[in-house]
Amino acid sequence: MPGIVEVPAVWIQGGSCSGCSVSVLNSLAPSIANVLIDDVVPGKHINLRFHATIMAGAGQPVIQVLEDTRERSRGEYLLVVEGAIPTADGGVYCRMGERDGEHVTFHRWAVDLGRDALAVIALGTCACFGGIPGGAPNPTGVKPLMDIYREAGVATPLINVPGCAPHPDWFVGTLAGVLLGGLPKADELDDLLRPKAFFGNLVHEHCPRRAYFDEGKFAAHFGEPGCLYELGCKGPITYADCPDRGWNSGVSWCIKAGMGCQACTQPEFPDLGSFYTKLADVDVPRIGDCWRREG
Ligand code: SF4
Numbered sequence: 001m002p003g004i005v006e007v008p009a010v011w012i013q014g015g016s017c018s019g020c021s022v023s024v025l026n027s028l029a030p031s032i033a034n035v036l037i038d039d040v041v042p043g044k045h046i047n048l049r050f051h052a053t054i055m056a057g058a059g060q061p062v063i064q065v066l067e068d069t070r071e072r073s074r075g076e077y078l079l080v081v082e083g084a085i086p087t088a089d090g091g092v093y094c095r096m097g098e099r100d101g102e103h104v105t106f107h108r109w110a111v112d113l114g115r116d117a118l119a120v121i122a123l124g125t126c127a128c129f130g131g132i133p134g135g136a137p138n139p140t141g142v143k144p145l146m147d148i149y150r151e152a153g154v155a156t157p158l159i160n161v162p163g164c165a166p167h168p169d170w171f172v173g174t175l176a177g178v179l180l181g182g183l184p185k186a187d188e189l190d191d192l193l194r195p196k197a198f199f200g201n202l203v204h205e206h207c208p209r210r211a212y213f214d215e216g217k218f219a220a221h222f223g224e225p226g227c228l229y230e231l232g233c234k235g236p237i238t239y240a241d242c243p244d245r246g247w248n249s250g251v252s253w254c255i256k257a258g259m260g261c262q263a264c265t266q267p268e269f270p271d272l273g274s275f276y277t278k279l280a281d282v283d284v285p286r287i288g289d290c291w292r293r294e295g
């Protein structure tokens with residue numbers, strides 16, 4: 001297209017349920033059609049060359065697209081990594097395509113494509129931190145992409161966009177930010193490489209039930225008013241903007257729907273116990289009790 005900068009992108013999926021793709025495909029503003037067909041930001045268009053869930057092709061011809069992108073667009077393409085990266089037993093638990101008649105592990109693809117990319121987005125908690133496939137006892141030896149890159153000496157800029165699943169705005173906003181302003185500056189990411197624009201505050205900080213927590217009023221059963229801490233809410237340790245952004249175009253989100261936050265954007269997920277296991281070691285202020293004592 002004349003006057004339009006085409007930014008090549010490849011999106012690979014490892015040990016995943018494809019939920020991250022499904023979530024992003026449900027982006028409403030902009031729609032996924034806008035993201036893939038129109039300019040994501042004025043003058044810049046994403047040329048998505050590989051995505052196993054939505055592309056029509058299969059087999060060696062599409063694997064060749066990955067190889068060609070790496071060779072011919074070195075340092076110019078965006079890589080999206082969705083899903084866990086198994087490392088046990090030589091990475092045999094997740095493989096994709098062949099090179100010279102040999103299966104290629106997902107670990108190999110993530111490293112090779114990452115080394116030559118302009119930037120990498122780890123999408124979803126499985127890619128960022130291990131997620132559900134990496135939960136104890138982690139039989140396939142899943143590691144976070146950032147650990148794999150550290151071990152392999154891959155220095156390409158990496159942005160973590162976690163979530164199980166990630167909110168479509170978190171991905172589209174991160175992508176648009178890279179295209180508009182370049183790679184994020186160090187102070188725009190937290191120490192886990194998450195964009196502070198989306199992951200800068202605790203769910204607990206902006207929770208609509210926070211006043212109940214401060215008063216020490218806790219729900220004993222689902223459906224009751226009160227803070228959901230005793231019922232397993234992990235909001236006090238979870239960084240995400242769900243209370244402000246909402247899900248499904250702001251219609252609802254976990255706590256608004258009456259369920260505690262499950263820390264789905266955190267490295268601790270899913271090993272904090274069940275959905276209903278109370279967080280340990282959270283200081284409960286009980287402001288109401290202080291006031292009553294003094295009164
Ligand atoms: S513990 Fe959960 S429900 Fe209670 S205020 Fe914090 S985030 Fe909200």
Ligand code: SF4
Nearest residue numbers: 240242254261262264
């Ligand atoms: S409220 Fe918690 S569990 Fe729900 S989507 Fe947000 S970070 Fe994930």
